Amino acid sequence: MDRWPDLPADHPFGPTNLPYGAFLTRDAARARIGVRIGDEVLDLPGLLQADGLADSSIWAGALLEPTLNRFLELGHTAWAGARAWLLETFADPERNDAVRRHLHPLDEVELVLPFRPADYVDFYASEQHATNVGRIFRPDQAPLTPNWKHLPIGYHGRSSTIVVSGTDVVRPSGQRRPKDAEIPTFGPSQRLDIEAELGFLVGGPTAVGQPVGIDEAEEHLFGVMLFNDWSARDLQAWEYVPLGPFLGKSFASSVSAWVVPLAALCEARVDLPEQDPQPLEYLRGDGSGLFGLDIRMEVRLNGTVVARPPYREMYWSPAQMLAHLTVNGAALSAGDVFASGTVSGNAREERGSFLELSWSGQEPMVLDDGSERSFLQDGDTVTITGWAPGPDGTRIGLGEVTGTITPANHPG
Structure with missing residues (x-):
């Protein structure tokens, strides 16, 4: 062209x-x-x-x-x-x-924000991220849970707090239990984190009880967006057993202002990593849905590049995530969003969360101004950018998703 x-x-x-x-x-x-x-x-x-x-x-x-x-x-x-x-x-x-x-x-x-979010699901599709988190929180156990390689794990999030890039993020407050304490305290999160993710915008509504097969999933995948699922790790650690993330995740999720059509990413399609054991048939189909995306991300904290997560290494494909989301008969609505979960690679500089980059605070990041961070402070700004290969050596830009942390409204 x-x-x-x-x-x-x-x-x-x-x-x-x-x-x-x-x-x-x-x-x-x-x-x-x-x-x-x-x-x-x-x-x-x-x-x-x-x-x-x-x-x-x-x-x-x-x-x-x-x-x-x-x-x-x-x-x-x-x-x-x-x-x-x-x-x-x-x-x-x-x-x-x-x-x-x-x-x-x-x-x-x-x-x-170019769409009204209908529903929101967040997945956990990076083997490297799941392994790192498992090693941090369960050092004496296998890092991956027994179900992880059999299904795309996810949780149902809060669509009303999806905000467009540039929106400030208010530090959340909630319960957290300090180390070695028997009872929780209440107050602003002290371990506020990011998750560099890819979001998918869904269309083509379906009826309740009508699963979308993996070979049909692409008909419902409109486009992709950069996504930052802000996470309060201390709130999350105390509340998530036995039902999973809640207040530690639901306060804000930021998306880029531009939705890149999936049709623009033909040159970015890549093979998935080997999936072993082989997924069940509903997650395999005829093979057309088993593709990944070569999307390169860059995370900046106050202007310092702290990570370059590679989406192409994600274990589960977008079509597998959507097929699993609906296999029980859950309906799709126009404006549904699902996100990939944190994108992390094998190298330290490819980790897509501060939890991993600082190894839960044991290895703080050093910024260009000499300051150190393990988790976010008030006034910090995080910007995630991304691009994918296009035709004839060009690049397909995904823009940016950025947000600045402001003090908690509830001081505790």
């Missing part, structure tokens, strides 16, 4: 990416759906109306809404139709002037 005029060939937001977002302008109180090209955002409603498509195409009409939810309801065929139109639009030199009339510089708009 020809490059968009004046856009460098190596720009991560070129015309083969075209991620979806939502934005506000100074003169409008209602959000509009946009597509990023370079360092600008295309006002999709404006161009669709100018082209006369808004009333003649179901998918075009859905993109006039302030969120992607109606578009997500329409399913894979509509998503493919919209992407084909966008690709043709940006590839046609005669359309350049028409497109330019509906572009806004990114520094002149406010990016907002």
Whole structure:
């Protein structure tokens, strides 16, 4: 495809990416759906109306809404139709002037959450992360639990606290039991952490009792987002037995402002690591859903690079996670989100949480300014960026997800 005029060939937001977002302008109180090209955002409603498509195409009409939810309801065929139109639009030199009339510089708009989160599930799909956590918390036992290699483990999170990149994160308060204490105390978390993850946005609703097979899962996977599942490790350690994460996870989960269509990541598909023992048949299918994604992440704490987690090493595939999520008959809704769980690799610098990077505080990280961190302090800013290989040596940018910690509202 020809490059968009004046856009460098190596720009991560070129015309083969075209991620979806939502934005506000100074003169409008209602959000509009946009597509990023370079360092600008295309006002999709404006161009669709100018082209006369808004009333003649179901998918075009859905993109006039302030969120992607109606578009997500329409399913894979509509998503493919919209992407084909966008690709043709940006590839046609005669359309350049028409497109330019509906572009806004990114520094002149406010990016907002582009979808209404319906449901949220977080998985635990990295063998390296699960192994590290097991060694930290259960040093005298096998690091992986007996079920880990038989199913994608997950928990049902809180969708109402999914927030867009740039939103401040208030330090959570709750119960925690100090080491060697018999009873818990209450107060702000002292072991506030991050989890560098990949989020998946789901569409194509299903009915209760209708599982989505692994060979059908891709029809429901709209796109991916960078994801930070902030975690209060001290709250989590005290509460999670026997029912799993609760207040230690539900206070905030941050997502990037841009949703990269799965269709833009064809060049990023890679084989999964060997799965041994072989998963049950519902997690195998015909093999088409058994792919990973070569997505490179970078985690910065107050500007210092502290980790580069590699998503390509994840044990469970996105399709396996979605198939397992629905195998009991749980329904999908447009705007459902599931996340991969912390992305970690084999090397120390590839660990996607501070719990692992500091080995639960025993090996603090040293930042560029000489200060040390094991867990987050008030005022700290975490930024996760990511990219994937694109066609002809290009890069597909995922943008960033960033957040700054502010003091607890409940001092204890």
